[in-house]
Amino acid sequence: MLYVELLIQGLIYGCMYAMIAVGLTLVYGLLRILHVAHAGLFALGGYLGLLLTNATGSLLLSMPLAAGLVGLLGMVVYRLCYQPILDRPPYVALIASIGLFIAMEELFRLIFGPYGLTYTHAPLQQLFRFSGVTLRAVDLAIVVGSVSLLGSLAWLAKNTRTGIAWRATVDDPQMAGSFGISVLKVRYLNFFIGSALAGIGGIFISLLSNLVEPTMGGVPSYKALAIIVLGGLGNVGGTLIASLVLGVVEAFGTIFIGDYLDRDAIAFGFLILVLMIRPQGLFARS
Amino acid sequence: MNVLLDVVDVTVNFGGVNALQGVSFQVRDGELLSLIGPNGAGKTTMLKAITGVVNPQNAKIRLDGRDISRMPTHRRAQLGLALTHQIVRPFRSMTLLDNVTLAAGHQRIRSVFRSMVAVNRDPEHQKAAVLLQLVGIDDHAGQTVTGQPLGVLKRLEVARALALKPRLLLLDEPLAGLNHIEAERLADTLVQINARGLTVVMIEHNLGEVLRISQRLVVLDNGRKIADGIPDQVMRMDEVRAAYVGKEKQHAAS
Amino acid sequence: MLIYELSLATVVCINIIQAIGLNLITGYCGQISLGHAAFYGIGAYTTALMAKAGFPGPVNLMAAMLLSGSVGAVVGLTSLRVREDFLAITTMGVGFLFLGIVRQQERFLGGELGISSIPSFGLGKPGFFGLTLILVILTAAFSLYLKKTWMGFAFEAVADDEDTARVLSVNVSAYKLVAFALGTAMAGLAGGLYCYFARFIVPDDFGFITSISVLSMVAVGGIGSVYGVILGTVLLTLMPDFFRFISDYKLFVYGALLFAVMRFAPEGLAGLPALVSAKVARTGGAP
Numbered sequence: 001m002l003y004v005e006l007l008i009q010g011l012i013y014g015c016m017y018a019m020i021a022v023g024l025t026l027v028y029g030l031l032r033i034l035h036v037a038h039a040g041l042f043a044l045g046g047y048l049g050l051l052l053t054n055a056t057g058s059l060l061l062s063m064p065l066a067a068g069l070v071g072l073l074g075m076v077v078y079r080l081c082y083q084p085i086l087d088r089p090p091y092v093a094l095i096a097s098i099g100l101f102i103a104m105e106e107l108f109r110l111i112f113g114p115y116g117l118t119y120t121h122a123p124l125q126q127l128f129r130f131s132g133v134t135l136r137a138v139d140l141a142i143v144v145g146s147v148s149l150l151g152s153l154a155w156l157a158k159n160t161r162t163g164i165a166w167r168a169t170v171d172d173p174q175m176a177g178s179f180g181i182s183v184l185k186v187r188y189l190n191f192f193i194g195s196a197l198a199g200i201g202g203i204f205i206s207l208l209s210n211l212v213e214p215t216m217g218g219v220p221s222y223k224a225l226a227i228i229v230l231g232g233l234g235n236v237g238g239t240l241i242a243s244l245v246l247g248v249v250e251a252f253g254t255i256f257i258g259d260y261l262d263r264d265a266i267a268f269g270f271l272i273l274v275l276m277i278r279p280q281g282l283f284a285r286s
Numbered sequence: 287m288n289v290l291l292d293v294v295d296v297t298v299n300f301g302g303v304n305a306l307q308g309v310s311f312q313v314r315d316g317e318l319l320s321l322i323g324p325n326g327a328g329k330t331t332m333l334k335a336i337t338g339v340v341n342p343q344n345a346k347i348r349l350d351g352r353d354i355s356r357m358p359t360h361r362r363a364q365l366g367l368a369l370t371h372q373i374v375r376p377f378r379s380m381t382l383l384d385n386v387t388l389a390a391g392h393q394r395i396r397s398v399f400r401s402m403v404a405v406n407r408d409p410e411h412q413k414a415a416v417l418l419q420l421v422g423i424d425d426h427a428g429q430t431v432t433g434q435p436l437g438v439l440k441r442l443e444v445a446r447a448l449a450l451k452p453r454l455l456l457l458d459e460p461l462a463g464l465n466h467i468e469a470e471r472l473a474d475t476l477v478q479i480n481a482r483g484l485t486v487v488m489i490e491h492n493l494g495e496v497l498r499i500s501q502r503l504v505v506l507d508n509g510r511k512i513a514d515g516i517p518d519q520v521m522r523m524d525e526v527r528a529a530y531v532g533k534e535k536q537h538a539a540s
Numbered sequence: 541m542l543i544y545e546l547s548l549a550t551v552v553c554i555n556i557i558q559a560i561g562l563n564l565i566t567g568y569c570g571q572i573s574l575g576h577a578a579f580y581g582i583g584a585y586t587t588a589l590m591a592k593a594g595f596p597g598p599v600n601l602m603a604a605m606l607l608s609g610s611v612g613a614v615v616g617l618t619s620l621r622v623r624e625d626f627l628a629i630t631t632m633g634v635g636f637l638f639l640g641i642v643r644q645q646e647r648f649l650g651g652e653l654g655i656s657s658i659p660s661f662g663l664g665k666p667g668f669f670g671l672t673l674i675l676v677i678l679t680a681a682f683s684l685y686l687k688k689t690w691m692g693f694a695f696e697a698v699a700d701d702e703d704t705a706r707v708l709s710v711n712v713s714a715y716k717l718v719a720f721a722l723g724t725a726m727a728g729l730a731g732g733l734y735c736y737f738a739r740f741i742v743p744d745d746f747g748f749i750t751s752i753s754v755l756s757m758v759a760v761g762g763i764g765s766v767y768g769v770i771l772g773t774v775l776l777t778l779m780p781d782f783f784r785f786i787s788d789y790k791l792f793v794y795g796a797l798l799f800a801v802m803r804f805a806p807e808g809l810a811g812l813p814a815l816v817s818a819k820v821a822r823t824g825g826a827p
Contacts, residue, residue, distance in 0.1 A: 339707065359706040359707060360705075360709050360710055360711045360712065363706070363707060363709035364709045368707075375701055375703070375704045377696070377700040377701060378700060378701075379700045380700070387693075388694070388696075388710075389708045389709075391693065392708070392709045394690040395690050395693070395694045395709070396709070398694075398714045398715060398718055401690040401693075402718075404689060404690045405685075405688050450709060
């Protein structure tokens, strides 16, 4: 039973990682930027979701609203921060992004205080039992929510005009541009969707621990960076699988080698191990 | 004449596409050989396989009798292979002179630890200046790479390759992008360099210059060798004409 | 000098050594590292353990350099296997791995509580500052010398375009490894000095934030320029102090500044003169 519980716990975390990592890998695929400030948008999602829920009493209403706002801010981040420095060497955007993330983290601390906020009535705390395994409603919501969101995105990407234009641009921006697709619009769309997903990821984690705090974005996002490398940078499908794999590896790792390495070290140790065996990541596109 | 480079059975696959299939040819010491063929024939891939930039699925490559098939690129360069790129790749952070100086210092940087105690760059600067003069861009020596016209950068590639003091010079379309006069001048320079004893293998689409200066031709088409011999004979062969004319017509039509 | 100013000056010196080391890897050789603090940490922990075992200070500092440099060369091996963006994440991973190991190692490394009551170097505070100052000068001089050598020239080529460097007979792998070994050895030295300075170390001193701070010092100063890096380090180390009057906002200002420098002057402080003269030239030389 322990193994089943570990597996489930790993998958829940994996889903959450996927919500953050998809945005990162989209940004990387299109702009070759390691978008660390994504972590700030993730935390912002958590804050907005919690504040709106506390104000309105409805999570169902607050979630899309928060996601939309975070998505818009993502577009602003692209326009103001990345677009002007795209032709610089990659470390420039990377460090700018880190600076932006630190500033955002600090802003949350200054505005909302260092100790974090909790839900007045934490939603989705009901317990379910399935043949010996106990789950909270929030666990189920995270899995169902991320699978359906990412699934419908995949469907839209395959079956709508915008989706097809978007995929073409990710594959080959120059070619797409010569076919009359507005690369700029696709970039905005990318930042909107990626950031909105991260925002929802932030809400998920706030529900899981009934807490939002200024530093909540850091570690999950660093791991998401590891995930997009494992997934073969820019490869969305690979990123999803890598998220789940990493979640499960962490869950089992903390039980079996937790005495020697903490959770973060297990995740990154796994990353380094994989890269030494497969330098192009688990699921690289040639 | 001795065989300087012996290329046997080179096969390269890129994701299921056969770029080269069992191509063999020899380069004799002191000759000027041109590797020609329509676009996509595998010429650039061949040069990259010779220098080790591309890893062939199968190949036996000997330089001066020595098997270099498994050596890393920098070792092959140290043994005397120099390559110029079809699409110019200068060091953009350096001046033209420094681009050539670095290559002229190939002995200095051969041992990592000795490079740490070697400071003097004067002899290499002088060698580099001479080479820039040879290819006719010495008046640009102190300028940075950014903003230089293609003609200058093409010649920089050649000067940089020569600075390695190679046994064999591999040139990938050195004349492309140059105007008529520039191309003729650089081709003449290549003949001069060759006359001084340096063996040259060149990929070039400018057939006029190729026929004017080459001593021998190797023709590739669709990853296979279809001809090998002295220019007049090769250009009369039906297969070569078919490969060329057919492709040229396609080109003209498209 | 007052005790407080003396401490601050010592910290500045330690950070400069660390930043010059990173500049060797990132600025000279073009290999990004987001895990520099791990080598700083290896140096500090090595020194702490050896000092507690009774070895003399100079020996411990040498050992710190040697061990950090050796581990750095091993990590450098990864840079031969993975491409640029992967390297940033891999080195970040090395940082977290180091931290994770130290945190869980309570018997030898003190776990979360770290190592305390480390013996003093034995020079007194002014004397120790003198030592770090001498070491800063040596490190900077070595770094400036290196730029002039053929090794520095080869680094430049690797940083610019490693494929082309290979074709021009540069043994790219060997040069990268040496850059990592030298740069991380300097971080190890800085860590050893920090250990003697603080005489109490905890894992968090060597976390991701530290790696980022060092990278920021290098980038704000101007990647590749030794003088720029020194200037950047002095500024960023002292900045929280300048901004003491807005103490609560200092990290916010730090992040915003980091962003602003990269956004508006990506060449860093070292590139400012050129940036300004270009602006002046564009406006027709009007003052």
